[in-house]
Amino acid sequence: MIKLANLIEQHKETLATIETWDNGKPYSVALNEDLGEVIGTLKYYAGYADKIHGQVIDTTPAKLAYTIREPIGVCAQIIPWNYPLAMAAWKLGPALAAGNTIVLKPAEQTPLAILYLANLIKEAGFPPGVVNIVNGYGREAGSALVQHMDVDKVAFTGSTATGREIMKMAAVNLKNITLETGGKSPLLVFDDADLDQAVKWAHIGIMSNQGQICTATSRILVQDGVYDKFISAFKEHCKETSVVGDPFKEETFQGPQVTKQQYERVLSYVEAGKSEGATLISGGEPCKQDGKGFFVKPTIFADVKDNMKIYKEEVFGPFVVISSFKDEQEAVDRANNTTYGLGSAVFTQDITKAHRVARNIEAGMVWINSSNDSDFRIPFGGVKQSGIGRELGEAGLEAYTNKKAIHVNLGTKL
Numbered sequence: 001m002i003k004l005a006n007l008i009e010q011h012k013e014t015l016a017t018i019e020t021w022d023n024g025k026p027y028s029v030a031l032n033e034d035l036g037e038v039i040g041t042l043k044y045y046a047g048y049a050d051k052i053h054g055q056v057i058d059t060t061p062a063k064l065a066y067t068i069r070e071p072i073g074v075c076a077q078i079i080p081w082n083y084p085l086a087m088a089a090w091k092l093g094p095a096l097a098a099g100n101t102i103v104l105k106p107a108e109q110t111p112l113a114i115l116y117l118a119n120l121i122k123e124a125g126f127p128p129g130v131v132n133i134v135n136g137y138g139r140e141a142g143s144a145l146v147q148h149m150d151v152d153k154v155a156f157t158g159s160t161a162t163g164r165e166i167m168k169m170a171a172v173n174l175k176n177i178t179l180e181t182g183g184k185s186p187l188l189v190f191d192d193a194d195l196d197q198a199v200k201w202a203h204i205g206i207m208s209n210q211g212q213i214c215t216a217t218s219r220i221l222v223q224d225g226v227y228d229k230f231i232s233a234f235k236e237h238c239k240e241t242s243v244v245g246d247p248f249k250e251e252t253f254q255g256p257q258v259t260k261q262q263y264e265r266v267l268s269y270v271e272a273g274k275s276e277g278a279t280l281i282s283g284g285e286p287c288k289q290d291g292k293g294f295f296v297k298p299t300i301f302a303d304v305k306d307n308m309k310i311y312k313e314e315v316f317g318p319f320v321v322i323s324s325f326k327d328e329q330e331a332v333d334r335a336n337n338t339t340y341g342l343g344s345a346v347f348t349q350d351i352t353k354a355h356r357v358a359r360n361i362e363a364g365m366v367w368i369n370s371s372n373d374s375d376f377r378i379p380f381g382g383v384k385q386s387g388i389g390r391e392l393g394e395a396g397l398e399a400y401t402n403k404k405a406i407h408v409n410l411g412t413k414l
Helices: 002-010 012-023 027-048 084-097 112-124 138-147 160-170 195-211 224-241 260-276 328-335 351-360 393-398
Strands: 063-071 074-078 101-105 131-133 153-157 176-180 186-189 219-223 279-282 299-302 319-325 345-347 401-409
Touching: 002 012, 002 027, 002 112, 012 027, 012 084, 012 112, 027 084, 027 393, 074 084, 074 138, 084 101, 084 112, 084 153, 084 393, 101 138, 112 131, 138 160, 153 160, 160 176, 186 195, 186 328, 195 224, 195 319, 195 345, 219 224, 219 328, 224 279, 224 299, 224 319, 260 279, 260 299, 260 319, 319 328, 328 351, 345 351
Parallel strands: 074 101, 074 153, 101 131, 153 176, 186 219, 186 345, 219 319, 299 319
Antiparallel strands: 063 401, 279 299
16 A cells, blocks of 8 residues: 555656646646545554454453454445545555455546556555446446445445435445435634634635535625625635636636536526525636636625525536625524535634534534535534545544444353
């Protein structure tokens, strides 16, 4: 695993180039952020490979009880198109460290970097059959994997709708499953927040990676006292920072959406926002480069109500909704008024309030005074319809081992 990580380091420019061609994300992001995370994740789990152990559990003098951690077996891993290499590393790392074998299916929209990675896996010396790559459409190749009787576990990252279908199909032999699905994550800005920091992190939280992030803090709730000031500053920051264009140019912050389908989806939500009466602050229109490409201007809607489609549904693009709240209880209630529960963020300089709100928000992750700065050493996952189980950190290993309990009778039968 360490050798593979070192090979990825040697080939990172090529991998980043392929990732940008395939996905549309800025090359600088693919190279400096995504590939760094891939290498770091694999090295992190490589360090765990010889440190997975059970425990002895004291009961009575007449019994020795202990547990051992065993690999689950054959793991089907289905990865998304927004972070192909990073999501592959998130799944390959713990599965390999725990001694499993893998059949990995890349997203049909972004298959190339994973195929290049497969050559590096072979070069690193992994035995044949330990890591297998199967390309294909989700409804065909993905479904076949999930329903295969010789697959013991399914790990999936993608939409909530597809996650539901995977749960149904995995029931064929009650496979172990890990699901990381959709989100509509809230970002709360209180009156006492450092407004400059809130604006900068709110921008990163929704506009980075073309807004194509499952944990994107796409619902911004701002307390009345700083609502107008926040909107003005946020609009200006987006205008200055969100340079849209050629992903291979250094100054580009936002490339094209991954596919025409995703591009049209974002624009359809713009029309929905307008028709529902929300206020379009900026963006909301195509911005093709030389008449080409699935580029969308960063879109900000304000005065958004909780019953609006754009407030409730995941857009998965550079598209954010902003609404005001009066007090802490309203902020928490509205933050939790969603079927999702993946990420969330809280901006306040009152540390007591920050911890209190973090406990009350229904989400797998809460960032205090930041947004979407995840780390491969920290568990990642959601609640409600945002998924089942956790990836990354030590918790990521739990998803790829079975705990076997062994009871040794040291006494005599009465």
